[in-house]
Amino acid sequence: MERASVTATRERLYQAAAALFAERGYENTTMADIAERAGTSRRTAFNYFPNKSDIPMFWTRRLADRSLIDAGDAQSLPTEQRVRDYLRGITRVVEAEPEISRQMMSGWAAAKGPIIYESTLLPDLELILQAGVDAGSIDSDTDIVLAARTISDALMGATFRWVREARTSYVDAVDAAADLILRALRPAQ
Known part of the structure; x- marks a missing residue:
């Protein structure tokens, strides 16, 4: 075929x-x-x-791929901006298609996706964060895998709250979590 x-x-x-x-x-x-x-x-x-349950997993990967393309992997952008752009790309699509997004997240949760599968976002976030370490904008002692998981977990938590509550600003919640995490990853001055 x-x-x-x-x-x-x-x-x-x-x-x-x-x-x-x-x-x-x-x-x-x-x-x-x-x-x-x-x-x-x-x-x-x-x-x-x-x-x-594979359909919500496909949906998640599509979101991440589209967001990665939109955010670009330009080394000229600061790492914090690249992470924010990547996450905002995801949040914009989710908020633009609220019912599809809610159903995909509900389906993924019903299939125990969050328990069984590692986030499909981790490789993307790890690459972006490693570039930040290499550029000196992320502390060189940072555990990149743990940092990527923490950002992914913050996105997931904000997503589930948004699905459940539907009245919170998803973009604002993800931005606030990303800002908090990214501040903690900056090199000590």
């Missing part, structure tokens, strides 16, 4: 799932519903997403 065809089919299935989750909710949508909406067979749907 051609790569473009594979990508197109995965995208059709994802778009069908996102629309159905927003309309019916994650729990009330089946893989058969998704396959039907996408115009594929159930077998094809399961070939691309072996479990319904």
Whole structure:
């Protein structure tokens, strides 16, 4: 099967799932519903997403990839700005698609995603933070893996609060958490 065809089919299935989750909710949508909406067979749907819970994981990776591209990896930007831009890219998409985002997060939590899987954001954050260490804007004694996990955990906590409360400013909550963490990572002066 051609790569473009594979990508197109995965995208059709994802778009069908996102629309159905927003309309019916994650729990009330089946893989058969998704396959039907996408115009594929159930077998094809399961070939691309072996479990319904894989769809929220795909959503998360899409958010991170899009945000990484938007934030760029330009070494000329200060590390703190790169981290903020990366997180803001994610928060903007989440706030722009609130119901899809809520359903994806609910589905991911229902599938025990936060317990079973390591954050897909960690490699991105580790690269950005390591560049900061190399540039001298992040303390050289910083445990990059722990710092990336802490930022990812702060994003996750803000996301779950936003899903639950729906009245908090998601962007402001993530910005505040990132500022707090990034201040702690600066070299001692």
